[in-house]
Amino acid sequence: MNSITDFKYIKYGSKLQTYCPNCHRGLNKKYPQKGTEFVEVGIEYSGNKGKLKLSPYLNIFDVELTIDMPEGTTAEDIFCPYCSQSFIVDTRKCELGDHKIAKIYVSAYSRLLPFYICAQKGCTWHGLEKEDEGWLKIRIPRQKMTEQDPYMRIMNFDEVPLGLRMEQAALEAYRCMQCQKPMCIEGCPVNIDIKEFIGCIRENDMIGAIRKIKETNSLPAICGRVCPQEIQCEAKCILGRSEEPVAIGNLERFVADYERAMGVHIPPKCPRTGKKVAVIGSGPSGLTMASEMLKCGHDVVVYEALHELGGVLVYGIPEFRLPKEIVRQEIDYLKKLGVVFKTNHVIGKIYTVKELFEELNFNAVYIATGAGLPKFMGIPGENAPGVFSANEYLTRMNLMKAYMFPRYDTPNPRGRRVSVVGGGNVAMDCARTALRSPGTEKVSLVYRRSRDEMPARKEEIVHAEHEGIEFHILTNPVSINQDKRGNVSSITCIKMKLGEPDDSGRRKPVPIEGSEYEIGCDMVVIAIGTGPNEVLFQGTQEMKRNKWGYIEVDPSTGRTSLDGVWAGGDIVTGSATVILAMGAAKEAAADIDEYLRKS
Amino acid sequence: MYPVIEKTLIAENTICQFTVKAPEIARKVLPGQFVIVKATNEGERIPLTVADKNTEEGTITLIFQVIGKTTAILRNLGIGENIKDVVGPLGKPTHLENFGTVVCVGGGTGIAILHHLTKALYEMGNEIISIIGARTKSLIIMEKEMGLISHQLLVCTDDGSYGTRGFVTDLLKDVISKRQDVKQIVAIGPTPMMRACVETAKNPYIPILVSLNPIMLDGTGMCGVCRCTVGGKTKFACVDGPDFDGHEVDFDELDKRLRMYLIQERESLLSSIK
Numbered sequence: 001m002n003s004i005t006d007f008k009y010i011k012y013g014s015k016l017q018t019y020c021p022n023c024h025r026g027l028n029k030k031y032p033q034k035g036t037e038f039v040e041v042g043i044e045y046s047g048n049k050g051k052l053k054l055s056p057y058l059n060i061f062d063v064e065l066t067i068d069m070p071e072g073t074t075a076e077d078i079f080c081p082y083c084s085q086s087f088i089v090d091t092r093k094c095e096l097g098d099h100k101i102a103k104i105y106v107s108a109y110s111r112l113l114p115f116y117i118c119a120q121k122g123c124t125w126h127g128l129e130k131e132d133e134g135w136l137k138i139r140i141p142r143q144k145m146t147e148q149d150p151y152m153r154i155m156n157f158d159e160v161p162l163g164l165r166m167e168q169a170a171l172e173a174y175r176c177m178q179c180q181k182p183m184c185i186e187g188c189p190v191n192i193d194i195k196e197f198i199g200c201i202r203e204n205d206m207i208g209a210i211r212k213i214k215e216t217n218s219l220p221a222i223c224g225r226v227c228p229q230e231i232q233c234e235a236k237c238i239l240g241r242s243e244e245p246v247a248i249g250n251l252e253r254f255v256a257d258y259e260r261a262m263g264v265h266i267p268p269k270c271p272r273t274g275k276k277v278a279v280i281g282s283g284p285s286g287l288t289m290a291s292e293m294l295k296c297g298h299d300v301v302v303y304e305a306l307h308e309l310g311g312v313l314v315y316g317i318p319e320f321r322l323p324k325e326i327v328r329q330e331i332d333y334l335k336k337l338g339v340v341f342k343t344n345h346v347i348g349k350i351y352t353v354k355e356l357f358e359e360l361n362f363n364a365v366y367i368a369t370g371a372g373l374p375k376f377m378g379i380p381g382e383n384a385p386g387v388f389s390a391n392e393y394l395t396r397m398n399l400m401k402a403y404m405f406p407r408y409d410t411p412n413p414r415g416r417r418v419s420v421v422g423g424g425n426v427a428m429d430c431a432r433t434a435l436r437s438p439g440t441e442k443v444s445l446v447y448r449r450s451r452d453e454m455p456a457r458k459e460e461i462v463h464a465e466h467e468g469i470e471f472h473i474l475t476n477p478v479s480i481n482q483d484k485r486g487n488v489s490s491i492t493c494i495k496m497k498l499g500e501p502d503d504s505g506r507r508k509p510v511p512i513e514g515s516e517y518e519i520g521c522d523m524v525v526i527a528i529g530t531g532p533n534e535v536l537f538q539g540t541q542e543m544k545r546n547k548w549g550y551i552e553v554d555p556s557t558g559r560t561s562l563d564g565v566w567a568g569g570d571i572v573t574g575s576a577t578v579i580l581a582m583g584a585a586k587e588a589a590a591d592i593d594e595y596l597r598k599s
Numbered sequence: 600m601y602p603v604i605e606k607t608l609i610a611e612n613t614i615c616q617f618t619v620k621a622p623e624i625a626r627k628v629l630p631g632q633f634v635i636v637k638a639t640n641e642g643e644r645i646p647l648t649v650a651d652k653n654t655e656e657g658t659i660t661l662i663f664q665v666i667g668k669t670t671a672i673l674r675n676l677g678i679g680e681n682i683k684d685v686v687g688p689l690g691k692p693t694h695l696e697n698f699g700t701v702v703c704v705g706g707g708t709g710i711a712i713l714h715h716l717t718k719a720l721y722e723m724g725n726e727i728i729s730i731i732g733a734r735t736k737s738l739i740i741m742e743k744e745m746g747l748i749s750h751q752l753l754v755c756t757d758d759g760s761y762g763t764r765g766f767v768t769d770l771l772k773d774v775i776s777k778r779q780d781v782k783q784i785v786a787i788g789p790t791p792m793m794r795a796c797v798e799t800a801k802n803p804y805i806p807i808l809v810s811l812n813p814i815m816l817d818g819t820g821m822c823g824v825c826r827c828t829v830g831g832k833t834k835f836a837c838v839d840g841p842d843f844d845g846h847e848v849d850f851d852e853l854d855k856r857l858r859m860y861l862i863q864e865r866e867s868l869l870s871s872i873k
């Protein structure tokens with residue numbers, strides 16, 4: 001029998017976040033009207049089952065019971081309202097005598113601590129176990145999103161991770177140490193106030209959390225899913241020095257999804273300035289610019305070449321990674337705010353940039369046309385039917401929904417054995433899309449550097465491996481071979497080794513002579529990168545561009561060499577990330593606003 | 600949304616002519632350029648060459664042969680109904696000048712596109728010899744219109760039901776052998792026809808312009824499905840073309856690439872009949 005001295009008391013007045021030790025579900029709840037919180041557990045007394053509500057604050061002892069129970073009697077059982085597992089662990093001596101004791105978990109100090117409650121009515125005894133090996137070891141592990149099973153998911157196009165559950169999000173938020181000098185914020189390209197938004201989640205204030213994020217990032221449901229967090233915010237997280245960093249991206253996704261489920265609040269229109277801004281391209285950069293301009297009171301028209309809005313978010317990134325419904329909702333939101341979208345408008349063709357000023361009287365133009373020109377390798381056999389650029393393959397499958405062929409009319413490329421060349425997100429997306437297509441038996445991925453150097457997000461690489469994609473790393477294709485009928489029959493590759501570092505600081509792969517081998521395949525997808533599309537520049541040839549053809553801008557403002565024209569996103573940087581494209585728009589927006597107010 | 604203003608069915612209902620309201624496109628489009636059309640939400644994107652335009656009315660004319668599911672859906676649209684998406688003008692306008700004597704060869708629906716170019720060439724003062732052909736009499740289109748802008752019009756059908764019996768290349772050979780002053784040939788029609796015309800124009804060598812019709816998706820240079828080898832280099836027909844120097848085109852490759860989705864096209868048609 002333990003004595004009282006074995007227990008350590010938690011500071012009075014602090015609020016507890018409580019969890020079931022079995023199913024890990026949170027026991028904290030809120031009264032819908034009052035908004036105040038309580039802890040709810042199941043209770044059994046003389047055969048009746050009911051609910052026991054406790055205050056989560058340690059200095060308040062008001063207890064609500066739904067069953068009759070005389071003062072001084074002891075409950076037979078205290079149990080989890082979700083999984084019904086009993087919390088009773090022991091009969092111990094508390095301050096008033098020997099009583100049954102129930103154990104739950106509370107989170108504090110980035111740990112899960114066992115917390116004890118006495119089962120006798122009227123007894124206010126409760127406490128933490130003594131600071132010993134017992135509780136220091138129970139860390140809250142980084143919460144993992146439930147995922148579709150790899151064997152199941154390769155047969156559908158549904159999203160792979162299913163998101164954090166509410167109680168997981170709370171647990172994860174409690175892992176954050178709320179550091180004095182948080183580093184994570186610096187790691188985020190748009191400097192989301194990560195500490196604050198996680199703080200809101202800890203307070204169970206999801207709406208506060210999403211508002212905090214949206215102060216700096218207007219597309220959190222998207223960023224939470226596609227940002228490479230492991231090299232951004234999570235790389236800087238201080239907790240990450242001793243254990244796994246806080247799952248910032250997953251929390252961002254969680255609160256954004258929470259908001260979408262609850263209904264998005266539409267702010268009132270701001271006073272109009274009468275100035276008109278044209279945005280070319282409806283990718284993340286263009287969309288961010290549109291929302292920023294609206295906030296400043298300028299009218300916005302977004303021109304998009306394709307028949308659908310969203311840029312890479314709809315034509316490139318597949319459904320199983322970013323459901324198109326999410327992109328659609330973000331765009332609907334902008335439409336409600338008053339952004340005018342014009343699809344089927346290829347600028348450079350239907351209007352030149354100059355005509356936007358001269359004929360349509362725009363006061364400023366923002367170019368966000370992305371890097372959409374597919375690169376090929378220039379090896380023999382590349383124009384054979386059965387060889388696709390990643391853009392073609394993904395556009396067919398995602399934008400045109402060929403994965404639902406023949407319900408959708410666009411033909412779907414088919415291969416029994418598919419080879420994908422490349423190591424970025426695009427290559428992973430192609431490989432995993434191919435794997436999910438009916439009739440595919442094997443997918444191999446050919447990449448010329450090592451696995452560590454793959455530019456894809458960690459999560460995507462891991463998912464691809466779990467799904468059974470065969471990786472040929474340090475391997476470079478030298479030719480694509482055809483059979484007599486002209487169909488692709490195999491791809492000849494050469495092994496590579498890492499040599500001296502090149503300009504980018506990465507070690508340059510060099511071929512190992514005589515190491516050629518063949519990979520049998522009947523379809524090849526080339527995902528080795530993209531360049532700038534020339535169409536836009538028709539009629540605006542004088543715009544200054546760098547040696548790769550990307551637009552040259554003032555890095556802090558996004559101004560181009562033409563007056564009244566700004567640019568940002570992939571058309572400036574080359575293929576980069578969603579969040580960088582958004583960040584560029586944000587910076588340019590401030591400058592455009594200033595320019596418009598002066599003019 | 601792009602409403603159909605006028606609709607005519609010709610050549611035993613296999614060829615359809617649409618006048619579509621698209622003022623922004625009409626004000627910009629030049630001969631040789633095309634649009635990408637997507638008929639419905641579930642539809643595919645197909646390229647159609649603009650056969651004519653009316654800037655005052657803000658309309659463009661599209662002519663297409665009903666061959667697959669998409670063109671069948673389009674044919675079934677009535678006047679006043681909408682085409683969901685029309686993007687354009689795309690591609691480079693055809694390079695036209697006063698060459699002197701020009702032979703314009705057209706086959707099937709290619710005649711409609713050829714008409715647009717021929718008109719421009721005629722107005723520039725070229726001497727026009729036009730050759731048009733089709734499988735059978737009922738499929739010959741725009742004969743009268745071509746006649747108005749040609750100094751000489753030759754017609755042939757494969758089955759001899761109208762005009763000369765034979766292929767357009769037979770007539771082309773004839774013209775070339777009789778006239779030494781042919782400076783340029785323009786050939787627009789099915790790929791085998793253009794290919795045969797190019798063969799004919801090799802000896803004696805005469806410059807020949809062909810308008811390629813590879814499979815397209817976006818039409819803006821973003822996907823590369825329309826890539827062709829021209830003069831040993833890979834070109835994207837939707838942005839670098841669709842017109843190319845016929846002597847430089849790798850027709851073998853084009854042929855193969857055109858057959859890339861044959862199975863799917865058949866399945867698509869079958870599923871739409873079911």
Ligand SMILES: Cc1cc2nc3c(=O)[nH]c(=O)nc-3n(C[C@H](O)[C@H](O)[C@H](O)COP(=O)(O)OP(=O)(O)OC[C@H]3O[C@@H](n4cnc5c(N)ncnc54)[C@H](O)[C@@H]3O)c2cc1C
Pocket residue numbers: 225226227228280281282283284285286303304305306310311312313316317318345346347348368369370371372394425426429457533535536568569570571575576577578579581
């Ligand atoms: C398959 C794939 C997967 C990716 N995965 C990730 C990821 O996981 N995480 C991440 O951070 N990044 C990822 N990226 C990169 C990211 O999507 C891009 O960096 C980002 O979308 C760039 O945004 P943007 O607004 O500059 O351009 P885009 O998103 O490319 O949008 C440009 C838009 O402009 C339109 N346009 C082009 N020319 C014209 C014209 N002349 N007139 C009118 N409109 C025009 C285009 O049709 C397009 O809609 C991925 C990219 C691809 C292709």
Ligand code: SF4
Pocket residue numbers: 175176177178179182183184185194195198236237238239240246248
């Ligand atoms: S660095 Fe990590 S632990 Fe610290 S505040 Fe940021 S997220 Fe929380």
Ligand code: FES
Pocket residue numbers: 814815816817818819820821822823824825826835836837838
């Ligand atoms: S049709 Fe896509 S690049 Fe030409």
